[in-house]
Amino acid sequence: MTRLSTNHTIRLNNGSYPPSVDELIPANHLVRVVSRTIDEMDLTPLLRTYSKGGGASRFHPIMLFKVFVYGYMTRVYSSRMLAKAMRENVMFMWLSGGQRPDFRTLNMFRSSRLKAVMDEVFMATVKLLAAKGYVKLENYFVDGTKIESAANKYSFVWKRGIDTNERKLDEKLRAFIIEVDRVAQNENVEYGDRDLEEMGEQTTFTAEDVAELAAVLNERLSKLESQGAGEDVKKLKKDVKQVVSDFLPRKRKYEAQRAILGERNSFSKTDHDATFMRMKEDHFKNGQLKPGYNVQIGTENGFVLGYDIFPNPTDTRTLKPHLENMRYRFGKLPLRVIADAGYGSQENYAYLEKNNIDAIVKDGTFHRAGKRSWRKNPFNTEQWPYDAATDSYSCPEGRSLTYVRTVRRETDGGYAQDLRIYTSESCEGCSRRDRCTRSQGNRTIQRNEELRRLREKAHARLLSEDGKILRKRRAVEVETVFGQVKGNQAFRRFHLRGTRKVSVEWGLLMIGYNIKRTCLQV
Ligand code: SF4
Structure with a gap:
């Protein structure tokens, strides 16, 4: 029978416990790699945000940055949880040197300081990778994924809803103006320069039109009040009230919603930058409409070289702006772009050709063209x-x-x-x-x-030996990043709202991913 100690509490060995925090961390632990790599990065853009006044910071920005990167690598995403980890977790204590900023300080650092320079800070990581020879910007693998926003799921505003409501309001306004004008004509009332009859011929109205209508009616009301016309004043007061407290605010609301909407079909009331997108929820790929962002990334040799956050759910229109951002960041474009059929459009092919980039990009016809049934179909006009x-x-x-x-x-x-x-x-x-x-x-x-010419050129490249190798690599290059983030790190929803803040979160994840990836290169 095993003999048990009579005392189940931990015994301290005469003052030598606890050891130093440094002793508790293995020499090759991830936290040490994070700290070392960040020390090698040029974080001047981040430090510069502290040179604009506002008093001395109690906590060094590089320490805070390390804490955030390590936090995003270990599924500690909220400022409160990070603050707690810095009090209780040895790894975070080691990174912070025992300092304990509260969650407000951490939150301020992430949503204010980092937000302003995240792009440059991310570029510092990529420059470090390039200096070490890990990336060369030759083969650039592009793909996207949708990540849910922190917004309320039921906070949608749809373009077609605004269209319908506004059309109904315009009809109501038109009927209202015609009626007001009819009464005025019966009573032989003049509105001075403003012509309500003309306004009644309009089918759509702006908020400015409605404001003008309110001014006209107010003017008429003042006149009637000075004349002491009791019943008419009562009726007109009711009309003015309807215009000022119902029609005008509604018109302004619809105009404001259209401004937020831009070219999108929807947005969330609690995160204006988020668009409602169908997200694959389960293994059967059943989708659900949720507010979210389309995150585009580009990788080479397994490292993330660039990312951008888009509001539009389809990938096709994201390639050009994403590559233009890459040109701005790197000062050059990659030699080859490898992407799936979601990016195969005439516009994208033409853009890639114009910029001397080899397009290893499928389009919707690539797999179909290889099928016997498609080739042998006499009514397939492409074969005529x-x-x-x-x-x-x-x-x-x-x-x-x-x-x-x-x-x-x-x-x-x-x-x-x-x-x-x-x-x-x-x-x-x-x-x-x-x-x-x-x-x-x-x-x-x-x-x-x-399109036929560009497509044939792309298909020839896809079917070449190099093309086949790169196509195979595409699946592991980009999907691995998404698998790591969404699967292993369970990051399926942003914690902050708005494109810029969301971009900070994704940047931290990608910096963490790249650092982890460097461990595999050793
Ligand atoms: S195009 Fe030719 S095959 Fe088609 S309907 Fe006309 S004649 Fe017939």
Whole structure:
């Protein structure tokens, strides 16, 4: 039988306990790597934020920065929890040298000092990686993920809701103005320079229009009051009240909401920068609409070189601004960009070509084009033979589709595409018509020659030996970052609100990720 000690409390060994905090931390512990790496970084931009007056800080910004980076690496995201960790956790005590800033100090540091320079601070990490030869900005792997905002889930404002409410209000306003004008004409009242009849012909109104209406009615009210017209004054007072306390605030509210909305379809009332996006919630990829941000990152050799936070849920329109930000940060663009089909658009291909970047970027047709069923389908117009001499295509029935005109269309993002339209001279009597087209008239097809050219170029690169290797690497390069952050670190929701603050949080996560990654390079 095992003999147990009679005393279950920890015995102290004659004054040699507790040892120094430094002794408790193994030589190769992550916290030491964090501290060492941050010491190597050029954090002048962060220190500069303290040179603008405001008195001396009790706590050194580099110490606070280390605490935040280590906190975001170890799932301690809130300022209160960090403050607690600095009192109770040996690793945090070691980092802070025993100092104990309270949560307000920590919060102020993150949402004020770091917010102002996060981009530069993140760049300091990347410069350090480049100096050590870990990254060269040659192969740049891009992908995005959606992270939920800290906003209330049910705080949505939809564009179509604003449109409907505003349309109803405009109809109400128009009826109101016509009625007020009718009464005024019956009573032979003049409104001076302001013409209500003209205003009643409008179908939409701005807040300025409604404010003017209120001024006109107030003017009329003053006149009536001076004349002592009892009943009319009562009715007009009611009208003025309706304009001032109902119509005008509602109009102002809708205008303010449209200003917040910008080009988006929705926003959250409790985090104006967050947009409602469908987020994959479970393994069956069932989505749920939640307020969130589209986080775009770019990696090379497993390190995160850049990130940006976007309000739009689709990835297609994020590539150009993301790469432009990279150009601003690095002073140059990568040699190759590797991305999935979400980024394959004419606009993106054209941008990459213009900037001499090799596009290893799929589009929606890449996998389809490899399928036998697609290639063998006689009604797949992409396969129809083209005759350059007559500028015409031949259908499976051997009839010609000749060029008719070119139309210019704009994508949602405002990018102009030229489409060449070809029409069959006659589809009459065609036995295969029901399989070829649903149109009642002759068959018409569209050709976007520029997109075809760019697409073919991209497909050739994707199918090259280098292309195949890079495509395989893409899955592990970027997805690993998202897996680490969302899975292992359980970071599925931001803790702060607003793009700039959210950007600080993501920056801390990415700095932590890069530091951890350096351990694998040793
Ligand atoms: S419907 Fe017109 S274009 Fe299609 S196969 Fe028949 S003839 Fe050709």
